[in-house]
Amino acid sequence: MSNYWNSFTRKLDPYVPGEQPKDRKYVKLNTNENPYPPSANVLAAIKDAANDQLRLYPDPNCDELRGKIADHFQLDAEQVFIGNGSDEVLAFSFMTFFSPENPVAFADITYSFYKVYANLCSLSPKIIPLNNDFTLPADAFCEPNGGVVIPNPNAPTGRGLPIESIKYILNANKDQVVIIDEAYIDFGGSTAVPLIKDYPNLLVVRTLSKYSSLAGIRVGFALGQKDLINGLNTVKNSFNSYTIDRLAGAGAIAAIDDDAYYRDMAQKIIATRERTIMQLNAIGFSVIPSQSNFIFASHKTAAAEVIFHALREHGVLVRYFNQPRIDNYLRITIGTDEEMDKLMEALKDILK
């Protein structure tokens, strides 16, 4: 703290991202990155964009990328907003649509950045406890509130939400924006994108960090009716005109074009996930059903925090959240089959 900080800054409680270790090489299953490389066309497009034109500003409106994403989802370009990672898109969304006088609803067990955004925007969150099995109590999101944010599938549990529940929540919240954060949707969930045409209150947020294996280039986007997208652009253009650089833009365009490659990789990840769940069950873990590229697991006798530290000693990083209700769970990213074999070996050694 410093006398130079304003009162707004003094009350902030920043997000803490998963560790990006530099001390040694780990089997890195802690930040839900894709274990497979970006497509060759993406890397080629970026190399191609690394030219003299970097002296020039990028297109502040990302017209080419927006058109590409719009075509992919059968939407208009005016229904697409691009940001510097879905975290920036979410930050702008909180700034644009939610108000201090009306609490914004999100779950007690969810992406922990939501409460940071709420704080950033001086919003009072309305925390909705998940059911005991970590399913979402849709009714609780239908009571009066000033907006809704739900990840589908949820993080860190991995549980997907049926599209009928989303419709139910959208119908009960006609006057507020409902954000469905689909960061992990491509690993088995049901997307809400087809609902956009019928629901002016729906904003779907996506990222290239997981499915498209591009956490390193920071591109996320929001899909929704034009009014919502215009609002996001108004806030963004009051903050930073050029949020997407020429290199990330070029890589993102190629990634959208290369969907067939990414679909195959997602299928591999899903197969590895199911294999891993069976193996974990066999050594005493219970695992929440997952529709994402990570699983949330708890052991019947060994404490999660102990396993977490022991795994680190064994060179395997997973994520542990020391917070009520989930302090006996580990969030484990699905890596390659080889990486998951190393995880299993380490776990067997730890639990023996």
Added chain:
Amino acid sequence: MSNYWNSFTRKLDPYVPGEQPKDRKYVKLNTNENPYPPSANVLAAIKDAANDQLRLYPDPNCDELRGKIADHFQLDAEQVFIGNGSDEVLAFSFMTFFSPENPVAFADITYSFYKVYANLCSLSPKIIPLNNDFTLPADAFCEPNGGVVIPNPNAPTGRGLPIESIKYILNANKDQVVIIDEAYIDFGGSTAVPLIKDYPNLLVVRTLSKYSSLAGIRVGFALGQKDLINGLNTVKNSFNSYTIDRLAGAGAIAAIDDDAYYRDMAQKIIATRERTIMQLNAIGFSVIPSQSNFIFASHKTAAAEVIFHALREHGVLVRYFNQPRIDNYLRITIGTDEEMDKLMEALKDILK
């Protein structure tokens, strides 16, 4: 406007960046880009970083780049904050240090994003009129206020501020943060960086967009004492953990290393600027003395707005601001000698 926008968003008045035209090829002297390419090492470093590691998140703290910048300026890494372009750095600075109850002081003729940031942060600006010759009235910045923002050199005038005036303003504002925005400092200005050790209230903001010829990769930074940098990190980490992607980070590191190349390019730009000023004087323009990579010029008989549109017809883009006191001026970026020859040809044709 939409019913879904909150009251904050309804009152915003976004920044309008200079045109990035797509309809035809122009001599582009409208957004103060560097006419020379980034160094070959920068392009090589970016190509090298376009690899499988893009599947992983970047370092959220940009430790390597911060270390490099710190060494370059003989500061500690803890005195460096990195952002997605200096516009993002400035937005975070307004959010961190200024308060609605105390007006932040900036000039009437200055970078027009400042009033957008003030609006974004619900601040009431204290607008200080420049003197008639567009010099800065330092005394007016020493009256009670809640913070100060000054570009040195100023935009769009190009006028530099003597370091003694900056010291004078810093001494009179010990309890508020004084931001010196040095986007254009490397084209002849005197940097305030050596004052950082003595002034805990000084924040110097820089960009790689101009001097380093990297407007296309979006990297800016702030230099100041650790308390100020910690404040910026607190706000940034409440907004977006990973603002700098792997590619921009790699390019920026190479750019800092390649300072000798950029110094040469800056010298060429300065030589072209002085040549252009003489040529403009010869055809009836008066030009404000410039220490930047652009000039601010007014013709003795022809109206700036008329010349602006006629130049566009001739395939030359410059910037015109339709606002009081400067509505008879053109802001002209210094391009290559060949580009400036085309400007002069077009002007001679227009004014004949």
